[in-house]
Amino acid sequence: xxxxxxxxxxxxxxxxxxxxVALLLYYIYKLVKGTVAINIxxxxxIIYGVWQLTDFLEMYMxxxxxxxxxxxxxIALIVVFQPEIRKFLLMVGSTNFSRxxxxxxxxxxxxxxxxSDETKVEIIISACNKMSASNTGALIVFEKNNNLDFxxxxxxxxxxxxTQPIIESIFFKNSPLHDGAIIVKNNIVKATRVILPLxxxxxxxxxxxxxxxxxxxxxxxxxxxxxxxxxxxxxxSYFKDGEFIVFDNTTELTELIKxxxx
Numbered sequence: 464x465x466x467x468x469x470x471x472x473x474x475x476x477x478x479x480x481x482x483x484v485a486l487l488l489y490y491i492y493k494l495v496k497g498t499v500a501i502n503i504x505x506x507x508x509i510i511y512g513v514w515q516l517t518d519f520l521e522m523y524m525x526x527x528x529x530x531x532x533x534x535x536x537x538i539a540l541i542v543v544f545q546p547e548i549r550k551f552l553l554m555v556g557s558t559n560f561s562r563x564x565x566x567x568x569x570x571x572x573x574x575x576x577x578x579s580d581e582t583k584v585e586i587i588i589s590a591c592n593k594m595s596a597s598n599t600g601a602l603i604v605f606e607k608n609n610n611l612d613f614x615x616x617x618x619x620x621x622x623x624x625x626t627q628p629i630i631e632s633i634f635f636k637n638s639p640l641h642d643g644a645i646i647v648k649n650n651i652v653k654a655t656r657v658i659l660p661l662x663x664x665x666x667x668x669x670x671x672x673x674x675x676x677x678x679x680x681x682x683x684x685x686x687x688x689x690x691x692x693x694x695x696x697x698x699x700s701y702f703k704d705g706e707f708i709v710f711d712n713t714t715e716l717t718e719l720i721k722x723x724x725x
Contacts, residue, residue, distance in 0.1 A: 591630075644677065659677035
């Protein structure tokens with residue numbers, strides 16, 4: 464009867480509270496999904512559950528042990544999840560509420576709707592194949608939720624619809640725009656000649672150069688995706704979350720990028 468009375472006291476604010484917590488946990492899971500951090504995240508959930516259970520069952524000795532671990536572990540978690548925390552703060556900082564709040568809800572996959580301005584991945588992959596055949600170096604960054612305006616300012620801001628001839632002409636060896644990266648958002652080339660942050664911490668094979676390190680750096684620090692065409696070998700590489708993503712052929716690569724852009 465007492466539990467039933469507590470349920471009757473459930474307010475609308477409590478429902479909002481539960482929904483917000485669920486959204487927060489969902490986005491945290493989305494950030495760490497597919498990375499080593501997902502195992503740590505699951506471990507934290509288990510430890511937290513045991514901590515609450517020991518408190519409920521009044522197992523004071525065991526509860527005190529987990530309680531001490533929870534308090535001290537918060538500092539360690541900040542260090543372990545530093546890249547994920549950075550991405551989360553970038554997402555919050557780049558949210559534009561002045562546009563009706565629509566951009567905020569687009570951060571959540573299940574609330575997204577398909578739009579006519581979605582990036583034409585097939586066109587970009589086709590251009591990469593052409594550049595690969597001629598050993599033309601290229602670095603293409605796909606902007607997702609994190610706003611990359613702090614990077615576009617390092618290059619030449621553009622507003623060009625993505626087409627295969629446009630991509631190929633930008634990276635043509637004699638083109639004044641071929642140095643640096645291009646940033647693509649909603650099928651628009653936002654900027655060219657963009658200077659990206661390099662990653663010098665990871666050991667990568669010597670055959671990979673600055674473009675690959677730049678792709679690792681930008682995808683590690685933001686939720687962006689990156690494509691690199693090697694000038695030396697013509698090999699196409701795909702990067703996400705600061706890691707090389709393996710694919711068998713360009714058809715699979717196209718589907719991977721489409722999925723990751725959602």
